[in-house]
Amino acid sequence: MDVKAAQRLQLSAVVQPERFGRRPPFSTCRLGVSREPQSLRVFVSPMMMRRRTTALEVSSSYDNISGMMGSGKTTVGKIMSQVLGYSFCDSDALVEEEVGGNSVADIFEQHGETFFRNKETEVLHKLSLLHRLVISTGGGAVMRPINWKYMHKGVSVWLDVPVEALAQRIAAVGTNSRPLLNYEAGDPYTRAFMRLSAIFEERGEAYANANARVSLKKIAIKLSKRDVSELSPTDIAIEALEQIDNFLKGEGGGYAEC
Ligand SMILES: Nc1ncnc2c1ncn2[C@@H]1O[C@H](COP(=O)(O)OP(=O)(O)O)[C@@H](O)[C@H]1O
Numbered sequence: 721m722d723v724k725a726a727q728r729l730q731l732s733a734v735v736q737p738e739r740f741g742r743r744p745p746f747s748t749c750r751l752g753v754s755r756e757p758q759s760l761r762v763f764v765s766p767m768m769m770r771r772r773t774t775a776l777e778v779s780s781s782y783d784n785i786s787g788m789m790g791s792g793k794t795t796v797g798k799i800m801s802q803v804l805g806y807s808f809c810d811s812d813a814l815v816e817e818e819v820g821g822n823s824v825a826d827i828f829e830q831h832g833e834t835f836f837r838n839k840e841t842e843v844l845h846k847l848s849l850l851h852r853l854v855i856s857t858g859g860g861a862v863m864r865p866i867n868w869k870y871m872h873k874g875v876s877v878w879l880d881v882p883v884e885a886l887a888q889r890i891a892a893v894g895t896n897s898r899p900l901l902n903y904e905a906g907d908p909y910t911r912a913f914m915r916l917s918a919i920f921e922e923r924g925e926a927y928a929n930a931n932a933r934v935s936l937k938k939i940a941i942k943l944s945k946r947d948v949s950e951l952s953p954t955d956i957a958i959e960a961l962e963q964i965d966n967f968l969k970g971e972g973g974g975y976a977e978c
């Protein structure tokens with residue numbers, strides 16, 4: 721994170737902006753690290769556009785981010801982990817590690833989707849036993865109820881990004897690493913758009929199981945941006961942290977939405 725972005729977050733003494741320049745951007749996790757006490761609390765004073773300095777008290781020490789492929793779970797999750805001083809985990813990367821370093825695309829090709837999904841569930845189970853983590857889950861993790869059992873051990877955040885924006889991002893980077901997207905004909909944008917629309921149709925309700933929904937359309941309105949493409953990952957991370965804060969303050973009181 722650059723210094724300017726850190727300043728916008730108005731980080732407290734606990735998370736010093738100047739530390740961002742010297743530390744690696746985030747620390748990654750490995751499965752099997754020892755547990756830390758659940759009571760450990762992190763106090764951050766980020767925020768916000770309204771120049772309000774709020775103490776964000778994260779009493780849950782495990783946050784997971786869901787959302788469609790390309791929604792920015794990894795990009796935004798790394799920023800969140802840095803702000804919170806947590807480790808960052810990408811569940812896809814852990815599945816790859818468990819399957820001997822094969823890429824997700826190779827795992828799909830060699831073993832099939834069910835094998836991948838079983839490994840993903842195993843990884844989410846293991847991660848749910850750890851603390852002080854921000855986890856970027858694979859986009860399809862929301863489909864299995866058993867995964868929600870694990871994801872609800874912490875606070876879950878849904879990054880809700882319009883399909884058009886997802887398709888633009890994915891068309892820019894290609895579909896090679898995302899096996900569910902790479903077999904439609906047509907130009908890269910149309911291909912991604914068609915597949916993502918169909919997948920979102922199937923999954924929309926499952927994403928809504930998250931504790932907090934971070935809608936990029938709503939953030940764009942709030943920040944007077946013309947379009948969600950004008951939002952930076954930091955804008956989105958800030959909103960996600962605020963939504964977590966809202967959820968924790970009203971815990972038991974339902975869904976947090978921006
Ligand atoms: N807010 C954003 N604006 C523009 N591009 C973004 C944004 N967030 C992520 N991206 C880009 O979109 C692509 C997918 O992001 P990534 O974080 O890998 O998504 P996910 O982990 O949800 O699949 C990457 O190329 C990333 O640089």
Ligand SMILES: O=C(O)C1=C[C@@H](OP(=O)(O)O)[C@@H](O)[C@H](O)C1
Nearest residue numbers: 788789790812858859860898899
């Ligand atoms: O949506 C999905 O079903 C998938 C999303 C991918 O993760 P990302 O969302 O990180 O791309 C990866 O887990 C796999 O390709 C399947």
